Amino acid sequence: MDTKPELEERLRQLFKSANRFMLLMWRLGLGEMLNMAPDSVGRIMVLTHTGRKTGAKRQTPVNYAIMDGEVYCSAGFGSVADWYRNILKQPQVELWLPDGWWQGKAEDVSNHPRRGEILRAVLIASGFAATAFGSIDPHTANDEEIAAKTADYKLIRIHRTAACTGQGGPGDLAWIWPVATFVLLPLALRRRR
Secondary structure, three states: OOOHHHHHHHHHHHHHHHHHHHHHHHHOOOHHHHOOOOOOOOOEEEEEEEOOOOOOEEEEEEEOEEEOOEEEEEEOOHHHOHHHHHHHHOOEEEEEEOOEEEEEEEEEOOOOOOHHHHHHHHHHOOOOHHHHOOOOOOOOOOHHHHHHHOOOOEEEEEEEEEEOOOOOOOOOOOOHHHHHHHHHHHHHHHHHO
């Protein structure tokens, strides 16, 4: 039987695998589609951050909520999450949201006076992920239960500073759709004959 740290590491690896798929969907221009069912799948953005050791750009899909115009997300695995440690070292980030591509500045606000309220909104915006792995049901849990179950969670606020445009943003692989159509449509039509 797995110990709690072993189980958490397995879950982290499972999320990392799912993150590759989510990132590909955003790169193919399907980010808005991923956010069409927030109650079940959740609200998903891509956070571009700088590796604290390598200096390389990294991208991580994370669940988020917007409150009072600010973007909030949570490192559910706490301070061991690589992206969380990266933004502590270099808080300048980029966000891919359904409404656009943004530059921003990330800040740990785990001690925010409205932590419970904000974290509940982020957990609700996580869709099935908040309840699927034994965490908590943010719809029915009271404030004390949320505080107890999420004590290790890190709460991050991202202040959007400027809109981004140009190469390297969401949909950078969307060119695949017309090429695939151009190649596959004649094949499909030929088979029908």
